[in-house]
Amino acid sequence: MNEQTEMTTRQEDGALRAPTERELILRPAVDIFEDANAIVVEADMPGVAKDRLDIQVDRNSLTLEGEVAITMPEGMRALYADVRGTRYRRNFSLSSELDTEQVEANLKDGLLRVRIPKRAELQPRKIEVKTD
Amino acid sequence: MFGYPTSFDTLFDEFARINRELDDAFGAWGAPASIRATARGSFPPVNIAASDDAVHVYAFAPGLDPSTLDISMQRNLLTMSGERAIERQGDADYYLRERFGGGFRRVMTLPEDVDPDRVEAAYRDGVLHVQVQRSEQGKPRQIRVQ
Incomplete structure (x- = not known):
């Protein structure tokens, strides 16, 4: 079997096929900030409805995933495109002071806001200085 | 094609x-x-598609107040402009600021046969959909062979 044939075979079984254009993953633009109590991620995911949004969180990572769903009339052809994919995905690693049990998420008009609070015992406390 | x-x-x-x-x-x-x-990379990114009846423009503009959007048609030129206000927390430390904020304006040349008087716009899930009907003479016609 020469190299050419082997490549073809591999493509036919599908396992090593290069991702097609359909699987092109969009990387949503995000703002991330931290205040005294939490870290907040704001992500632009236009076209994603609530039921097509998937937020996975475990101790070490946060994954945002969403699929663009727009009802389109039939018989359309493309003229121009800035947006070439239909799926958003982005991944962040988390650190242990975050309380991943208490994550809150809110999606409105294609804007996702995820708030991950810090563990209560690790939130900064103001130390009062006593004077006699 | x-x-x-x-x-x-x-x-x-x-x-x-x-x-x-x-x-x-x-x-x-x-x-x-x-x-x-x-x-x-200009905001908002747009996709344009056409059917025989209409031209559809999809602008991916999340988190906008639709009442601040200004959409106008002049012949086959579609202009969209607006302001995207991003509330930034003054007392927070930012690690990433990738999201676009501020004023934007995009002008798009649509096919010649669009009818500037028949335009509809809707905003849903952060996508602005502008639908412009094509005029009758632009539609493909069936030619009957005698």
Whole structure:
């Protein structure tokens, strides 16, 4: 079997096929900030409805995933495109002071806001200085 | 080239395909740009698709107040402008600020046969959909063979 044939075979079984254009993953633009109590991620995911949004969180990572769903009339052809994919995905690693049990998420008009609070015992406390 | 995809996925395949074709045809020089074209990465990104009856523009503009959007048509030129207010927390430390904020304006040249009087716009899930009907004379007509 020469190299050419082997490549073809591999493509036919599908396992090593290069991702097609359909699987092109969009990387949503995000703002991330931290205040005294939490870290907040704001992500632009236009076209994603609530039921097509998937937020996975475990101790070490946060994954945002969403699929663009727009009802389109039939018989359309493309003229121009800035947006070439239909799926958003982005991944962040988390650190242990975050309380991943208490994550809150809110999606409105294609804007996702995820708030991950810090563990209560690790939130900064103001130390009062006593004077006699 | 002018297939008639029906599902959303196949339309996106189409979008990807036309970009690939332009890249292939013009290589590093890029496609000859419309004189009103903006740099890639301009806000909001748009996709444009057409059927026999209408031209559809989808602007991916999340988190906007639709009442602040200004959409106008002059012949076949579609202009969208507005302001995207991003509330930034004053007392927070920012690690990433990738989201676009501020004023924007995009002008798009649509096919010649659109009817500027029949335009509808809707905003849903952060996508602005502008639908412009095409005039009757632009539609393909069936020619009967005698």
